[in-house]
Amino acid sequence: MLQVKNLTKIYEGGVKALDNVSFEVPKGQFLAVIGLSGSGKSTLLRCINRLIDPTAGQILWDGEDITAASPEEMRRIRRKIGMVFQHFNLVHRSKVITNVLAGRLGYVNPAWSLLNRFPREDLEKAVKQLERVGIADKADHRADELSGGQQQRVGIARALMQDPNMILADEPVASLDPVLAHSIMKHLEEINKTDGVTVLCSLHFLDLVHRYADRVIALNQGQLVFEGHPRDIDDKKFKDIYGRDAERVG
């Protein structure tokens, strides 16, 4: 259970990215986060694993206060939260398998990382995750030799390496074509359904939200403007979320 309470983030320079946002996500839910570009979706997701420090508010995860965690506690919390990015954020010059293994860094003793050594079980696990997302044959390729869809699968495999209880997906399909978008979303759905991993996924396209999400929250200029089931987004709600001039397509 993830509880976000009165979360506010004001960037240096006074931009209010999040304004008193509160919501709850039960364990195992697939939650979609929608909103215009700049509405605070990315900031919200990054506050949850403290890549960005919130200005005020509280985030509780299974009762543990993430916002008050010390650096060492944060390391333990983060390794249970996988993250998938819009631009995949793979290390281009490293091999695919190394990128996947990086998901274990929260578990591995830093002294061993200095020697670039991972335990054998991790290596086996990494191959298994690559098989799960269907690109085991690319393990020894350099990450930048892969296509966009393949790179995002590596990103998912990296998140899976963490044995996550929750996955934060920051517009995971925004730089992919519609066919690839569905295949990536299906992977996330499969992880959500089989492993019971909570998924918070920010999305642009409402048809994807309808197809995959259990619940949806919407942000507009940092404020929570909608919370509920995807099918409850009618034309009025739509205009609340996306602005008066927006038009529904598709």
Place this chain on the structure above:
Amino acid sequence: MNNKKSSPWKSIQIGLAVLLGLFIYAYGFDVTKVDLQELRSERRQESLTRVTRTLAQPDIIGYEQEQVIVNAPLYIPCPAADELSNLPKADNARTYLTIEPACANPGETVLVEGFNFPANAGGPIRFVPGNDPANIVELGRESITTDGDGHFTAPFLIPERTSNAPQYIRVTISENIGAPHFTQNAKDTWDKIIETVFMALLATTAGTFLAFPISFLAARNLMKSVRSPLTSAALSVLGWPIGMGLGYYIVNGIGRFSIPLSDNLAVSLVSVILVPIACWFGFRWALPQEEISVPSSSKRLARILVLFVVILLAFYGFFQLAGLASSLSLSMEKGMGAFGFLAAFLYQVSDILRIITPALGALATGGALGSFLGQIGQRAAEKNPAERVKVINFVLGAVAGATVFGLIGWMLEWFYQIGRIEYTFWGPILTGAGLGLLLAGFTKPKDTLPTGMLIYSITRTILNALRSVEALVMAIVFVIAVGIGPFAGMMALGLHTIVSLAKLYSEQVESIMPGPLEAIQATGANRLQTIIYGVIPQIIPPYISYTMYRWDINVRMSTIIGFVGGGGIGFLLQQNINLLNYRAASTQMIAIAIVVASMDYISSVLREKYV
């Protein structure tokens, strides 16, 4: 605004700017003493021609030379007729000269003809004064060239030297015999150019290794996020010097215990084999590869103790390794003949190991104690209530400030030998404590300080200051420290390489893509792991490229570092220029050009291939 509008004021401005420009350049000409008149003068032209021609004939290949010297007698002025016939007759079977006529007055011209000389050769034809054919004094600047039959005829102007006895005209013709061979100068140049290239190689290697870690400290994007509470920062400031002193003391103690033991070959051999094995198992136990649950504090304590023992053992092992290497090298040196330099290398490496081990120990202990105390401070600041943290901050801030300023005072005392304890001890300590109290007073107890940016600024300042000192100037200092020779040059180049590469590298770190970094952080990786898996893969190509570029620069620099006694080819070049031995100097210039050009080529090929 209308740009096309012209006004008298604008015209005057342009006119003034042009005038100012003229004035600046006129002054520049005056200061740099531009003088084409001097260039046109005949004296300069002549020396320029001479030097240029000499430079075009580098002293690389030479022959063994055999000189054919033939003297022919003549009278100045003409004596009584019978004395002329007393002149010895030339031996027509061998090389000989005839002079027609055999006597003349000063200012007259005689015809000298030579036979059976080496064909197509040349040499001086000169007057030998003073009645002795063996006299080494020769007058005149004429020279002759023989034809294909070894024959020549040349007019010769009789000088103002009169004598009753016969005097001589001498022709000296040098003939190359045998195969061409490299001159001594060419061999010296070869030796020195090798020295130069290796000087550059060692300087670049050493510089790269040290610049690598420093570059992370000087990268803004990595350091900006490093913040720690005052409690932690102050404790870590205390931990560093105490740890360094302690480490140095302990490792030296190990050395005192270990070095006598290493005289025994068996002991050092056994130690060198057993210590790494013991260390390996110790490390494996103390640092498990992966841990899902948090270990108990007693287990943690046991681990720290084991690590401590393992590290002590490792330092003992270092000393034994150094001892083993030096005894091996001493016994091998004689048996290895031409490869004796390998044994000497081994010996020097063992010596380096012996010297840097205590320094390494000091650094390691300083770092360990600094970060350990820092973590304790971090935890103390988090767990305690704000009022208590405030009190702790006051105490620690004062102590840390006093320590830092005390060290600065000690440094001042060392440099300037002031000798007054109130200036170099009490003064700094009280100032430091006061500043520490002020800082603690103005910082909210739970706030974090930008320690990363502080380290960043200090590193950058030191780098910039050292970078502005040319390697040539540093070489002068190192010549004083380690004596004239390539070692001094290598050290100077190495130091300059460290600072300039660290700066170039850190700029590369600053321009990496932030995305992968974020992703690695999100997996729970700590700072070290983020650098290893997120930063290093991204910066490898520019690092290789910069290292090669720096090697290129070092080769070029090392060619002239010899000018100040830093070894390498510059030493030879300067010597030959000072001796006006331009043919030899020309050889060295060509050698430099070849090395620099080929370095350029090689590095561009490598860069294309690997970057």
